[in-house]
Amino acid sequence: TQLLEQSPQFLSIQEGENLTVYCNSSSVFSSLQWYRQEPGEGPVLLVTVVTGGEVKKLKRLTFQFGDARKDSSLHITAAQPGDTGLYLCAGQTGANNLFFGTGTRLTVIP
Amino acid sequence: DAGVTQSPTHLIKTRGQQVTLRCSPKSGHDTVSWYQQALGQGPQFIFQYYEEEERQRGNFPDRFSGHQFPNYSSELNVNALLLGDSALYLCASSPGLPNTEAFFGQGTRLTVV
Numbered sequence: 546t547q548l549l550e551q552s553p554q555f556l557s558i559q560e561g562e563n564l565t566v567y568c569n570s571s572s573v574f575s576s577l578q579w580y581r582q583e584p585g586e587g588p589v590l591l592v593t594v595v596t597g598g599e600v601k602k603l604k605r606l607t608f609q610f611g612d613a614r615k616d617s618s619l620h621i622t623a624a625q626p627g628d629t630g631l632y633l634c635a636g637q638t639g640a641n642n643l644f645f646g647t648g649t650r651l652t653v654i655p
Numbered sequence: 656d657a658g659v660t661q662s663p664t665h666l667i668k669t670r671g672q673q674v675t676l677r678c679s680p681k682s683g684h685d686t687v688s689w690y691q692q693a694l695g696q697g698p699q700f701i702f703q704y705y706e707e708e709e710r711q712r713g714n715f716p717d718r719f720s721g722h723q724f725p726n727y728s729s730e731l732n733v734n735a736l737l738l739g740d741s742a743l744y745l746c747a748s749s750p751g752l753p754n755t756e757a758f759f760g761q762g763t764r765l766t767v768v
Contacts (some may be wrong), residue, residue, distance in 0.1 A: 549697075573677075578756075587659070587745050587759030588698070633697050640709050642688055643757060645697035 548572070549636055549646035557652040558624055566632055566649045574636035577617045578609055578643065582631040587622045593637075614627045657682065659748050659760035667766045668736050676731040680748030686710075689728040689758065690745040698745055704729050705751055717740060733765075741767045750754045 549570045558564055568577070576595045580588035592601050594610035594617060601608045605628075607620040617634055631650050635643040660679045668674050680687050686705045690698035700713035704723035723729045727748075735741055743764050748758040 551697075569667045585764075586761050587747075589759070590756055593756065635697075641698045642703050642713075643690075643698075644700065645690075648695075 568634035724726030
């Protein structure tokens with residue numbers, strides 16, 4: 546079983562603050578994806594990282610894949626209320642099924 | 656272009672009953688995966704269908720079964736429902752190539768009473 550643990554599980558911060566969410570596993574994945582999920586909806590893909598050590602930036606979001614392709618982090622700069630949601634990391638195997646982490650529920654307070 | 660569509664959006668069933676959930680993949684996608692997301696948790700992989708056959712399966716009992724039709728749409732069937740089967744059931748579609756993006760539907764919220 547390929548398990549992904551995310552931390553923290555819950556995060557409540559003030560608008561304008563920075564935050565980092567971590568995703569750790571003992572397994573190696575061919576790629577790792579980050580999703581954001583709103584209540585009552587399916588997850589929406591934010592980014593896919595493939596190469597060990599890879600860093601991708603999406604506006605105020607920075608994603609990093611660990612050198613050994615077992616862990617990843619998501620850093621948000623100057624968080625805004627619109628960033629509120631459930632953030633999920635998911636490791637992907639070659640067969641395209643996803644192993645999701647436990648999720649981090651972020652609340653950004655105006 | 657319609658994305659992944661699932662039906663129904665909400666469903667209430669009684670313990671012991673059977674349920675069928677439906678999914679239409681995004682245009683051009685031939686692979687459909689199903690996930691179960693319990694409240695407050697991340698989605699858990701149930702199984703994946705490709706070319707009308709179950710290609711991979713997660714750690715779910717045989718009460719969970721599925722089907723894929725020639726038009727790539729898919730059904731998830733759950734027999735002998737338990738209270739613990741209450742969850743959001745998500746369908747994701749992708750092209751039949753490794754390491755490609757999966758697109759999710761909005762899910763079906765199943766409540767077992």
